[in-house]
Amino acid sequence: MSIVELIRLAKANNDFGVLSAGIPYMKTLNIEVHEADGILTVELRADRIHTGNPWLPALHGGVIGGLLETAAIVQLAHDQDTDNLPKPINVTVDYLRSGRIATTWARAQVTKQGRRVANVQASCWQEDPDKPIASLFGHFLLG
Amino acid sequence: MPCRGSYDPPSPPRPRPRCGHHPGSGMTDHALMQQILAFRSQPENQSPHGNFLGLEIIDIDRGKGVVRIPYRAELAGNATTGVLHGGVITTVLDAACGISVICALEQRATIATLDLRIDYLKPATPGQPVTAAGHCYKVTRNICFVRALAYHLDPEDPIANCTATFMITSPQTGAARVARVSS
Numbered sequence: 001m002s003i004v005e006l007i008r009l010a011k012a013n014n015d016f017g018v019l020s021a022g023i024p025y026m027k028t029l030n031i032e033v034h035e036a037d038g039i040l041t042v043e044l045r046a047d048r049i050h051t052g053n054p055w056l057p058a059l060h061g062g063v064i065g066g067l068l069e070t071a072a073i074v075q076l077a078h079d080q081d082t083d084n085l086p087k088p089i090n091v092t093v094d095y096l097r098s099g100r101i102a103t104t105w106a107r108a109q110v111t112k113q114g115r116r117v118a119n120v121q122a123s124c125w126q127e128d129p130d131k132p133i134a135s136l137f138g139h140f141l142l143g
Numbered sequence: 144m145p146c147r148g149s150y151d152p153p154s155p156p157r158p159r160p161r162c163g164h165h166p167g168s169g170m171t172d173h174a175l176m177q178q179i180l181a182f183r184s185q186p187e188n189q190s191p192h193g194n195f196l197g198l199e200i201i202d203i204d205r206g207k208g209v210v211r212i213p214y215r216a217e218l219a220g221n222a223t224t225g226v227l228h229g230g231v232i233t234t235v236l237d238a239a240c241g242i243s244v245i246c247a248l249e250q251r252a253t254i255a256t257l258d259l260r261i262d263y264l265k266p267a268t269p270g271q272p273v274t275a276a277g278h279c280y281k282v283t284r285n286i287c288f289v290r291a292l293a294y295h296l297d298p299e300d301p302i303a304n305c306t307a308t309f310m311i312t313s314p315q316t317g318a319a320r321v322a323r324v325s326s
Binding site for chain 2: 004024061062063069087090092093094095098
């Protein structure tokens, strides 16, 4: 099934968990999508392959960036009217705290959605949503 | 301890390159770079996520580092097109920036990414490895400033451009740590 068909299916059944079938990176890194009241939460399941610094140990900055970007993309796929995946134009990731090798959650909010470009903010946390380990803002070209 | 990304190997102790080209100081820049390269190229001294992606250090120099990851379809952000996910590009750029910072510092230090801004200039071509070249162009007592470019073969035709700042998180910081960085 193509990504366009998957997004249509996700919207029809309000089940955005199916998107990982069209986004191989999500499966490979063990990232899942959960939906509640129109808000998607993305879950990164703890795995040693996410380790950046093995001596702390801590999550790799690239994994954190990838998780935040995934949260932004699936939320936009959910919000937008078109049925293709949005593409990142630019992203800025601020690293706020050291991430442990533990389940990490991320959520994105579309700040402004234009016809072609959307501005999105996202943050991720481990135990307490009020203590984010990193945040992202970026522009995405709508699908 | 902020965020991730320390690159502080516990062993072997890294010789202190006090004055790179000065006679009698022990190691030259070249010898030091070779040692860092040999040490960091061993899988047990790379980050597990880097190993997972097959990340390789291609080249290093004072304040500079080049890394590469092979293409893998299971890292795509879109199964239909096969284009690599932005997270993979983020990882390779972050790694290039981090190694550039290590190669810019006079002494061993623990570092952490403060922020990373990436412009995605064009989609990565499916099937091709991605190279990232970083340059730490300014070192201060606490903060290092870095830029990096991701590309396939030609840096003139880049996939993504990145600017980043890193913090030196080791307890002992100060002017002694500040290196002259080649421009």
